[in-house]
Amino acid sequence: MRKYVILLGIGGVGKTTLVYRLAGIVNPPAPTKRPGIYRVFAKGEWYYILDVPGQYVNDIVDTVSRIIHIFFDRALLVYDLTRADTLYALYEIAEKLCLYHKCLSAAEIWVVGNKRDLAARLGVEHKPDLSKLNAQRYVKISAIYDPLERLMELLP
Numbered sequence: 001m002r003k004y005v006i007l008l009g010i011g012g013v014g015k016t017t018l019v020y021r022l023a024g025i026v027n028p029p030a031p032t033k034r035p036g037i038y039r040v041f042a043k044g045e046w047y048y049i050l051d052v053p054g055q056y057v058n059d060i061v062d063t064v065s066r067i068i069h070i071f072f073d074r075a076l077l078v079y080d081l082t083r084a085d086t087l088y089a090l091y092e093i094a095e096k097l098c099l100y101h102k103c104l105s106a107a108e109i110w111v112v113g114n115k116r117d118l119a120a121r122l123g124v125e126h127k128p129d130l131s132k133l134n135a136q137r138y139v140k141i142s143a144i145y146d147p148l149e150r151l152m153e154l155l156p
């Protein structure tokens with residue numbers, strides 16, 4: 001069976017680093033300019049993971065609002081644990097998508113706080129309000145340093 005996952009979050013939070021890890025791509029990513037769809041075989045399933053480009057809230061909202069309607073098995077809303085602005089951007093993306101009548105439609109919505117290693121080093125961690133995002137779960141990761149098995153848990 002195919003499963004569909006969407007990665008959302010503003011520029012620099014680590015979406016492509018995460019999908020590269022999951023897809024086994026070893027070179028470090030450049031800033032994402034176009035939507036990337038990655039096909040990953042894991043846990044006996046084929047996953048189609050959509051990496052949405054855009055540095056700022058409005059670019060991302062614009063791109064997602066143009067994507068043909070796909071029902072995602074899981075949306076991963078990614079922010080940088082050390083940067084509050086990246087978390088507020090998620091609230092704004094969710095709100096604006098609804099204004100376009102494109103409220104996130106996903107069986108599950110998870111909030112992913114990335115750069116756990118950096119957060120530990122700096123002693124800074126911004127915590128999400130899951131109710132603002134209709135999210136069921138909050139997970140902290142390091143897309144660079146966590147073992148692959150841990151990152152695989154993000155897949156439905």
Ligand SMILES: Nc1nc2c(ncn2[C@@H]2O[C@H](COP(=O)(O)OP(=O)(O)OP(=O)(O)O)[C@@H](O)[C@H]2O)c(=O)[nH]1
Nearest residue numbers: 011012013014015016017031032115118142143144
């Ligand atoms: N310390 C640390 N840095 C990370 C981690 N994950 C990603 N980064 C760094 O964050 C930067 C941005 O990562 P990307 O994966 O390109 O981020 P993105 O969300 O895809 O950003 P755009 O493509 O620009 O929209 C890179 O320099 C990564 O090396 C992490 O877990 N820890």
Ligand SMILES: [Mg+2]
Nearest residue numbers: 015016031032
């Ligand atoms: Mg990227």
